[in-house]
Amino acid sequence: MSNSRSKGLLDAIEMRFRESRMATLTLDEPREDGHRISLERIRELILDRGIAPEAQDAVWRELVTLARKGEERWQLAAIWMMLPGLRKIVGRCGGGRETDYGEVESEAVAGFLEELHRIDARRPRIGASLWWAARRRAAEVRLRRAREIPSEEIALVAAERERRDHEPGALAEAVHEGVISVSDARLINETRLEGERLGAVAERMGLRYHACHQRRARAEGRLAGYLLVGGDKRAPSPPGEVPVQLRPEGDAA
Known part of the structure; x- marks a missing residue:
């Protein structure tokens, strides 16, 4: 390394x-x-x-x-x-x-x-x-x-430039830092924040429901790890305190 x-x-x-x-x-x-x-x-x-x-x-x-x-x-x-x-x-x-x-x-x-x-x-x-x-x-x-298909990633990067200002702050920051991909940020945003059914999003993405469920779980796990240390960039905390609350499981529908 x-x-x-x-x-x-x-x-x-x-x-x-x-x-x-x-x-x-x-x-x-x-x-x-x-x-x-x-x-x-x-x-x-x-x-x-x-x-x-x-x-x-x-x-x-x-x-x-x-x-x-x-x-x-x-x-x-x-x-x-x-x-x-x-x-x-x-x-x-x-x-x-x-x-x-x-x-x-x-x-x-x-x-x-x-x-x-x-x-x-x-x-x-x-x-x-x-x-x-x-x-x-x-x-x-x-x-x-x-x-992964490289052409898909190129399209996602282009789309991310148009949507970054419209995504929730934590997701946009995680995308910018390379923690999660643009498509994963959209998946979390649409199913967690906008309330869209996971099955509908999976169909639109060309994924089986279980595969989409697993993809979201992995992305939320990476996001949780990032927020554990990334949260203090936005608001300093007193010594000994960790401000971010992590969910043990990222799969709650």
């Missing part, structure tokens, strides 16, 4: 986490000399294989539980804890003619967040399961890109 690559979503998550001063927060386990230790120290121990698999499971079990309670800062903390693994995924799946690092980053984060909200926290090797969920989503990017 080239060192000259511009900063992307994972770098933004790292920066947001540091700025929120969350690295000093602690969990119940593990402990050193009987004392609770910071998230930063816990991640160091995990990377150095300094704690047993059972202790790692305890860490992820608590992070999953806290994230599911609805506090966005703990969702951010969970992603931050997995950042080294996510960076490995991007290094393996990103680049090449068919795709780019930005889309792989967004998909990896989206896959991680989806699994975070549905994994059985009682199972062993929670961290590995979360990593593989992110890895599977990232690996799909290259295949999807290879199937």
Whole structure:
């Protein structure tokens, strides 16, 4: 992976986490000399294989539980804890003619967040399961890109110039930053904001209903990951607070 690559979503998550001063927060386990230790120290121990698999499971079990309670800062903390693994995924799946690092980053984060909200926290090797969920989503990017028709993309870019000012702010910003495509922004806008039936939009796009449903879910997952760190561009928040509310599932019709 080239060192000259511009900063992307994972770098933004790292920066947001540091700025929120969350690295000093602690969990119940593990402990050193009987004392609770910071998230930063816990991640160091995990990377150095300094704690047993059972202790790692305890860490992820608590992070999953806290994230599911609805506090966005703990969702951010969970992603931050997995950042080294996510960076490995991007290094393996990103680049090449068919795709780019930005889309792989967004998909990896989206896959991680989806699994975070549905994994059985009682199972062993929670961290590995979360990593593989992110890895599977990232690996799909290259295949999807290879199937896209270049002429369609050219037409979409031209159409986007005409419609950008009419799209909702968050969607337009995400399109501009390359998080989602123009067609995905329209899909979300028409079915979520304008209230059009997904089946009707799928027919107009030449897609089967299930394929259109999945496409929207993937796009909303990438959008959720982007907004997690992109929201602070519009309104600064006090240290320790994450202003954006994420929906665990992006498929609610």
